[in-house]
Amino acid sequence: MKPIELVTQALELIAALATAPLFLGWVNRCRAWLQNRRAPSLWLPYRGIRKLFHKDAVIAENASPIFRAAPYIVFGAMLVAAGIIPSMGTRLPFTAAADAIALVGLLAVARVFLSLAAMDIGTAFGTLGARREMMVGFLAEPALLMVIFVASLISATTALPAITENLATQALGLYPSLAFTAVAFTLVMLAENARIPIDNPATHLELTMIHEAMVLEYSARHLALMEWAAALKLFNYACIGFALFVPWGVSTGSGGPLALAASIPLLAVKLTVAGAGLALIETLSAKLRVFRAPEFLATAFLFAVLGLLVHLLLGG
Amino acid sequence: MPSFDSSLSACLALLALWGLIGLAGLLRPSSLRLVGRTLFPLGALCGVALAIVAAMALARPPEEAVLPLGLPDLPMHVRRDALSSLFLFLLGTASAGISVFAAGYFRRGHGTSAGLMCLQYHLFLASMGFVLLANDAYTFMVAWETMALSSYFLVTTEHGIAEIRRAGFLYLLIAHVGAIGILLSFGVLQGGSWQFTFEAMRHAHLAPPWAAVAFLLALLGFGTKAGLVPLHVWLPEAHPAAPSPVSALMSGVMLKTAIYGVLRVAFDLLGTPQWWWGLVPLAVGLFSAVYGVVFAAVQTDMKRLLAWSSIENVGIIFAGIGLAIVFNGVGMQSLGALALIAALYHSLNHALMKSLLFLGTGAVLHSTGERNLGRLGGLIHRMPWVAWLTLVGALAMSGLPPLNGFVSEWLLLQSFLFAQDVPRTFVSMMLPLGAAVVALATALAAYVMVKFFGVIFLGQPRESGLARARDAGVLERLGLIWLAGGCVALGLLPAQVIRSLRVVVQQLNGAVLPNVAAPWWLLVPLPGGRASYSAPVFLVALAGIVVLSAFAVRLVYHRRARRAAPWDCGFGRLNARMQDTAEGFGQPIRYIFGTLLAVKRELPSPFDQSPRYRVVVGDRLWQSLYVPLGALVQRVADAVAWLQHGRIATYLLYSFVTLIALLALML
Numbered sequence: 001m002k003p004i005e006l007v008t009q010a011l012e013l014i015a016a017l018a019t020a021p022l023f024l025g026w027v028n029r030c031r032a033w034l035q036n037r038r039a040p041s042l043w044l045p046y047r048g049i050r051k052l053f054h055k056d057a058v059i060a061e062n063a064s065p066i067f068r069a070a071p072y073i074v075f076g077a078m079l080v081a082a083g084i085i086p087s088m089g090t091r092l093p094f095t096a097a098a099d100a101i102a103l104v105g106l107l108a109v110a111r112v113f114l115s116l117a118a119m120d121i122g123t124a125f126g127t128l129g130a131r132r133e134m135m136v137g138f139l140a141e142p143a144l145l146m147v148i149f150v151a152s153l154i155s156a157t158t159a160l161p162a163i164t165e166n167l168a169t170q171a172l173g174l175y176p177s178l179a180f181t182a183v184a185f186t187l188v189m190l191a192e193n194a195r196i197p198i199d200n201p202a203t204h205l206e207l208t209m210i211h212e213a214m215v216l217e218y219s220a221r222h223l224a225l226m227e228w229a230a231a232l233k234l235f236n237y238a239c240i241g242f243a244l245f246v247p248w249g250v251s252t253g254s255g256g257p258l259a260l261a262a263s264i265p266l267l268a269v270k271l272t273v274a275g276a277g278l279a280l281i282e283t284l285s286a287k288l289r290v291f292r293a294p295e296f297l298a299t300a301f302l303f304a305v306l307g308l309l310v311h312l313l314l315g316g
Numbered sequence: 317m318p319s320f321d322s323s324l325s326a327c328l329a330l331l332a333l334w335g336l337i338g339l340a341g342l343l344r345p346s347s348l349r350l351v352g353r354t355l356f357p358l359g360a361l362c363g364v365a366l367a368i369v370a371a372m373a374l375a376r377p378p379e380e381a382v383l384p385l386g387l388p389d390l391p392m393h394v395r396r397d398a399l400s401s402l403f404l405f406l407l408g409t410a411s412a413g414i415s416v417f418a419a420g421y422f423r424r425g426h427g428t429s430a431g432l433m434c435l436q437y438h439l440f441l442a443s444m445g446f447v448l449l450a451n452d453a454y455t456f457m458v459a460w461e462t463m464a465l466s467s468y469f470l471v472t473t474e475h476g477i478a479e480i481r482r483a484g485f486l487y488l489l490i491a492h493v494g495a496i497g498i499l500l501s502f503g504v505l506q507g508g509s510w511q512f513t514f515e516a517m518r519h520a521h522l523a524p525p526w527a528a529v530a531f532l533l534a535l536l537g538f539g540t541k542a543g544l545v546p547l548h549v550w551l552p553e554a555h556p557a558a559p560s561p562v563s564a565l566m567s568g569v570m571l572k573t574a575i576y577g578v579l580r581v582a583f584d585l586l587g588t589p590q591w592w593w594g595l596v597p598l599a600v601g602l603f604s605a606v607y608g609v610v611f612a613a614v615q616t617d618m619k620r621l622l623a624w625s626s627i628e629n630v631g632i633i634f635a636g637i638g639l640a641i642v643f644n645g646v647g648m649q650s651l652g653a654l655a656l657i658a659a660l661y662h663s664l665n666h667a668l669m670k671s672l673l674f675l676g677t678g679a680v681l682h683s684t685g686e687r688n689l690g691r692l693g694g695l696i697h698r699m700p701w702v703a704w705l706t707l708v709g710a711l712a713m714s715g716l717p718p719l720n721g722f723v724s725e726w727l728l729l730q731s732f733l734f735a736q737d738v739p740r741t742f743v744s745m746m747l748p749l750g751a752a753v754v755a756l757a758t759a760l761a762a763y764v765m766v767k768f769f770g771v772i773f774l775g776q777p778r779e780s781g782l783a784r785a786r787d788a789g790v791l792e793r794l795g796l797i798w799l800a801g802g803c804v805a806l807g808l809l810p811a812q813v814i815r816s817l818r819v820v821v822q823q824l825n826g827a828v829l830p831n832v833a834a835p836w837w838l839l840v841p842l843p844g845g846r847a848s849y850s851a852p853v854f855l856v857a858l859a860g861i862v863v864l865s866a867f868a869v870r871l872v873y874h875r876r877a878r879r880a881a882p883w884d885c886g887f888g889r890l891n892a893r894m895q896d897t898a899e900g901f902g903q904p905i906r907y908i909f910g911t912l913l914a915v916k917r918e919l920p921s922p923f924d925q926s927p928r929y930r931v932v933v934g935d936r937l938w939q940s941l942y943v944p945l946g947a948l949v950q951r952v953a954d955a956v957a958w959l960q961h962g963r964i965a966t967y968l969l970y971s972f973v974t975l976i977a978l979l980a981l982m983l
Contacts, residue, residue, distance in 0.1 A: 053869070053873045056876045058877070058879075059877050060880065061881060062776060064774065073862055075865055076861040076862035076865060080854075080857050080858050094853070096838065097849065097850035098717070098849065098850070099849060101729055101730075102717050102849055106717065108714070108759070108762055109717065111762075112711070112714055112716060112762055112765075115766045119770035119771075121775070121882045122693065122882070122892060124894040124895065127770070127900075130770065131767075131901050131904065134763045134766050135908075137759065138756070138760045138762065138763045141755065145755040146751075149748065153736060153748065156846060157847060159848070205885065216883065225865070291907065294904070294907070304752075305752055308748055308749065309745065312744070312745040
């Protein structure tokens with residue numbers, strides 16, 4: 001393992017950990033602007049997390065160890081996922097141990113534990129949220145996998161850095177298949193991160209909530225970890241999108257420390273644009289009824305499959 | 317006496333020992349002490365020994381023997397090669413855990429006396445072993461039928477219940493339809509030589525259409541046993557009806573004998589399969605996978621849920637086999653090896669995790685007397701051992717890394733990704749779509765497992781009686797630990813397992829995966845840096861970050877926590893009936909996959925004094941396929957009923973006429 005590889009790996013983890021709440025804050029700020037509200041501070045998510053860490057945890061009487069362990073597992077899974085996604089450099093030593101399929105599996109680990117924790121207390125909202133989360137998950141996961149498969153078929157590998165490297169170093173070719181999968185990916189990202197039109201991150205007690213329903217029982221440090229994990233998840237999804245669809249500017253094979261340093265501001269630019277885009281989509285669309293969510297996700301799945309077919313028909 | 321090689325004779329001796337243990341149960345049929353404390357643990361030791369012998373024999377050259385048993389001119393041929401060794405290993409490993417569990421499980425008297433059950437159980441085990449060792453069609457069919465009959469009697473252990481008798485009958489009926497398919501397949505395979513040893517079949521040169529017929533008949537026969545849709549109807553009835561250790565054996569091990577049979581016929585007896593044959597198991601397997609998991613998601617009976625999930629897993633295994641046949645047929649042997657390894661790996665995985673889950677339900681059933689998910693809940697507090705060990709199985713079944721379910725899923729997805737290189741245009745385009753179906757089935761499996769585990773073990777107890785539930789005994793725990801340990805080991809050491817599977821693949825496929833130089837902890841199935849996965853590193857990274865974050869939070873902040881009542885949203889005291897039910901958890905699936913299911917709903921009217929909501933999910937295939945078929949059989953039977961008078965003179969006349977007709981035909 002070369003030093004630069006370790007540096008890249010560490011940089012990615014630290015960047016994800018540190019800037020994920022900022023990205024969330026940026027999305028919230030853009031949303032507020034677009035909705036003619038006074039925008040909250042960019043640092044509000046950090047303050048929220050800090051405040052929660054200082055509080056005393058209140059745990060339901062019948063909570064099992066799964067309930068107490070889940071925040072750590074969900075948070076850990078999201079952080080490990082951040083180590084797989086090449087957001088700045090493609091030389092990530094850890095990705096030999098976990099490819100894109102393992103990344104999807106890791107997201108599934110987080111989802112399953114979140115749902116189990118939600119069912120643990122046995123409240124109406126918790127189980128309802130778990131059921132809906134799993135419903136969204138089982139439709140979104142294959143769609144995400146298909147999105148990744150199209151990219152791996154183009155690059156003949158399932159290792160995420162190799163995919164990014166391949167897509168980034170090729171001449172600016174246009175892959176019609178990737179256009180379809182980009183649409184599918186956007187839909188999956190909205191659904192998986194509890195954004196409008198599937199879920200509303202701004203609500204806190206509503207019959208249609210999904211993510212908030214699951215974390216309703218959490219407080220203090222557990223809630224802080226859950227929120228941080230949610231921010232990390234959004235950040236990760238954005239980075240998966242960059243890795244597959246706008247891979248340019250990532251420090252690849254031969255790049256030295258300078259290339260790595262140059263990729264940092266570029267990632268910031270990408271995140272800024274993506275956050276604004278996300279806020280725009282959320283502002284422009286209305287929340288769907290929960291019953292309509294399967295159709296929304298089936299559309300995503302079909303778009304991804306369409307992308308696959310287009311790839312196989314046109315060969316790239 | 318023919319000369320025996322060491323491992324084959326050891327296997328035969330162990331199978332015979334199982335038979336003896338079974339017979340010993342008849343010495344004192346009503347003594348639970350003898351059966352539970354002595355015979356079942358002995359049987360488990362036999363299983364461990366069988367697993368060890370089979371594992372050591374895996375890489376050895378095949379051994380054959382002729383047993384001087386059976387009919388005068390029909391000695392029994394037995395053969396142990398890599399394929400049978402692998403499945404013997406599976407049988408030994410899974411049955412060891414199940415037998416230990418069973419030793420503690422059969423506490424009270426069931427319908428059948430303990431001694432008789434011990435005989436049936438061990439006969440079942442031994443016959444499965446003989447199926448794997450048989451080297452001629454007679455031995456195979458005798459063992460196969462013994463397996464079917466002994467399991468039939470085990471299914472109907474509680475024969476006092478009409479539903480169980482009905483399930484047993486359905487099982488017996490369909491098992492025999494399947495046996496006919498296998499018999500006919502052997503009939504075609506002998507290819508005019510009228511030699512029914514497998515050796516003769518290997519050398520019989522069948523014309524391609526006949527080979528296809530033999531393959532499809534074998535697929536029909538073994539697919540019936542494996543529970544492929546639409547031949548699956550008996551499985552969700554029979555598997556849950558049996559006592560839990562038997563359900564575990566049937567789902568975990570017996571289904572694998574069908575996998576073994578298909579592999580034996582397709583890759584060994586038929587020699588070189590045509591590429592398009594593979595499309596049949598592939599398509600049927602993928603359909604079964606989705607069909608099975610959708611039905612699993614809407615079940616309210618925990619054992620039925622697991623039985624449907626077995627259909628899903630068998631479907632995935634068959635998809636892998638089909639893909640391997642396609643790859644082989646077009647000359648892409650090393651990819652065929654990859655798909656085959658995925659199928660074999662998943663067979664091993666499923667044997668362990670499904671047995672584990674079935675035993676978990678057995679422990680719950682024993683301690684609560686309840687199979688209905690709607691009356692369970694919160695058992696993690698009362699039965700922590702069972703809950704945590706079942707959680708391992710549930711997570712493995714959901715295909716989550718770093719457990720074993722993920723490895724086989726990963727391998728299968730990898731082989732699907734290569735399918736675009738198949739030099740058949742249309743097929744190569746359709747095959748990668750199979751990956752989409754596998755992904756959907758796996759994601760749905762996670763849904764099913766969250767429902768299964770969450771509703772049984774988490775939340776609040778839905779009935780007051782659950783407060784008296786007690787954790788499993790020592791022997792039961794031991795069985796669960798054995799199987800859960802197997803799941804973890806298969807998950808963490810994929811590179812080692814695949815190295816052992818190479819011999820089997822070499823035998824079946826002719827070619828193996830190219831050797832890739834990789835450290836012991838890294839799984840690199842194919843050269844060229846296409847994909848790699850390392851479960852140990854993955855686990856260390858995940859566990860490391862989880863532990864680190866937990867410590868960091870405690871060090872930097874504090875660990876103050878207090879217990880309080882769950883938050884009731886200001887509504888008042890919550891009660892257990894406000895939780896989601898199993899029906900509720902299945903509701904999105906009923907909504908999304910409504911076309912597959914035959915849902916009957918009874919909604920109360922607003923004026924009902926005692927409103928009842930009832931929903932029954934039926935199998936649409938049962939209604940559209942089996943019910944008309946049954947009616948047809950009944951009509952035919954009615955039509956020829958006049959032949960039967962019950963008068964002997966008439967029957968003699970029939971025989972006489974038949975004889976005359978045959979003589980006329982012959983002369």
